[in-house]
Amino acid sequence: MSRLPKYIEADDVKRILKMTDLIPIIEKAMGDFSKGEDGGVVQPVRSIIPVEKHGGFFGAMPAYSENDAALATKLVTFYPKNAGTGLPTHMAAIILFEPSTGELKSILDGEVITSMRTAAASAVATKYLASENSKILCILGSGEQARSHYKSLHHICNFEEVRVWSPTLKNAQAFSSQLKSKVCETAEEAVRGADVIVTATFAKQPIVEWEWVKPGAHINAVGAVNIKWQELSSELMQKSVVHVDSREAAMKESGDVIISKAEIFAEIGDLVNGTKEAQREKTTVFKSLGIAIEDAVSAKLVYDKHMENQ
Ligand SMILES: NC(=O)C1=CN([C@@H]2O[C@H](COP(=O)(O)OP(=O)(O)OC[C@H]3O[C@@H](n4cnc5c(N)ncnc54)[C@H](OP(=O)(O)O)[C@@H]3O)[C@@H](O)[C@H]2O)C=CC1
Numbered sequence: 189m190s191r192l193p194k195y196i197e198a199d200d201v202k203r204i205l206k207m208t209d210l211i212p213i214i215e216k217a218m219g220d221f222s223k224g225e226d227g228g229v230v231q232p233v234r235s236i237i238p239v240e241k242h243g244g245f246f247g248a249m250p251a252y253s254e255n256d257a258a259l260a261t262k263l264v265t266f267y268p269k270n271a272g273t274g275l276p277t278h279m280a281a282i283i284l285f286e287p288s289t290g291e292l293k294s295i296l297d298g299e300v301i302t303s304m305r306t307a308a309a310s311a312v313a314t315k316y317l318a319s320e321n322s323k324i325l326c327i328l329g330s331g332e333q334a335r336s337h338y339k340s341l342h343h344i345c346n347f348e349e350v351r352v353w354s355p356t357l358k359n360a361q362a363f364s365s366q367l368k369s370k371v372c373e374t375a376e377e378a379v380r381g382a383d384v385i386v387t388a389t390f391a392k393q394p395i396v397e398w399e400w401v402k403p404g405a406h407i408n409a410v411g412a413v414n415i416k417w418q419e420l421s422s423e424l425m426q427k428s429v430v431h432v433d434s435r436e437a438a439m440k441e442s443g444d445v446i447i448s449k450a451e452i453f454a455e456i457g458d459l460v461n462g463t464k465e466a467q468r469e470k471t472t473v474f475k476s477l478g479i480a481i482e483d484a485v486s487a488k489l490v491y492d493k494h495m496e497n498q
């Protein structure tokens with residue numbers, strides 16, 4: 189047998205990975221992660237190094253799930269300045285190992301997995317925290333995450349209206365021409381009256397204010413993964429019931445949490461495990477940072493399905 193690892197390309201990942209399969213797997217991984225040692229997950233907060241000269245960042249994200257027999261590390265770069273150049277702003281590879289022997293199994297494209305597993309994590313949060321009667325979805329941003337969230341959140345709610353706002357109007361229009369939605373001229377117009385809000389931007393300063401948000405709405409805040417950046421105003425963070433994927437990561441990486449000094453009520457995994465009660469009727473925030481265990485279990489899923497068809 190060849191010992192050369194298989195490389196699984198983006199197109200294959202896209203073909204193999206289905207949101208309907210991914211959402212329950214991410215839900216279980218978030219639950220296992222929040223059980224601590226009992227969940228069989230080992231995952232430090234990622235290491236991120238700035239590549240200051242070029243305005244980029246490089247991250248290493250190792251994780252092991254004993255329950256899912258998934259051992260992997262993602263290597264990811266994010267370069268906000270790539271926007272508009274034809275190169276993606278996020279690029280990644282996931283390196284998957286066999287936990288019983290330590291053997292290298294595969295290297296997978298990490299861009300599609302990053303996009304889909306982040307949106308799946310927000311879908312899990314939305315399942316527990318959004319009003320069951322949610323009809324209006326607001327998406328701020330029109331890039332990769334905006335698109336994947338549009339798709340994943342339709343698995344959770346029956347939206348009657350989707351609104352999109354993005355600073356570059358033509359990008360919002362392109363989004364809207366591909367994914368049925370209404371373009372808004374301002375973030376405020378998009379946010380007011382929405383039941384579920386997604387912020388998936390490279391904003392460094394808040395783009396959503398407390399007074400715009402409908403009481404009881406749920407917000408998935410996906411961007412601002414930097415201690416100095418915020419997507420949500422401090423008032424909005426302080427007055428909402430705040431959830432995260434990882435408390436440890438939020439305290440180390442999230443400007444929205446650190447600058448506002450908002451209290452973190454729960455990890456989403458605590459809701460999955462039933463150790464904290466979901467407060468659906470309150471205004472809720474899921475501050476997503478992205479955790480490595482999500483990549484590891486997604487990569488294992490893709491690899492197993494890929495090998496079934498060999
Ligand atoms: N939580 C997690 O697990 C993950 C989080 N992320 C984060 O999610 C965010 C979106 O990522 P992704 O969709 O891949 O990136 P893209 O580059 O595909 O899209 C970025 C979007 O941000 C918008 N934008 C840029 N600057 C601003 C600004 N100052 N104010 C408001 N909007 C702005 C752009 O608008 P326009 O095009 O109109 O100019 C664009 O729509 C990033 O912050 C990224 O780091 C990414 C992966 C995982």
Ligand SMILES: O=C(O)C1=NCCCC1
Binds near residue numbers: 264266
């Ligand atoms: O989880 C990830 O992967 C990322 N999160 C935030 C920014 C870049 C990649």
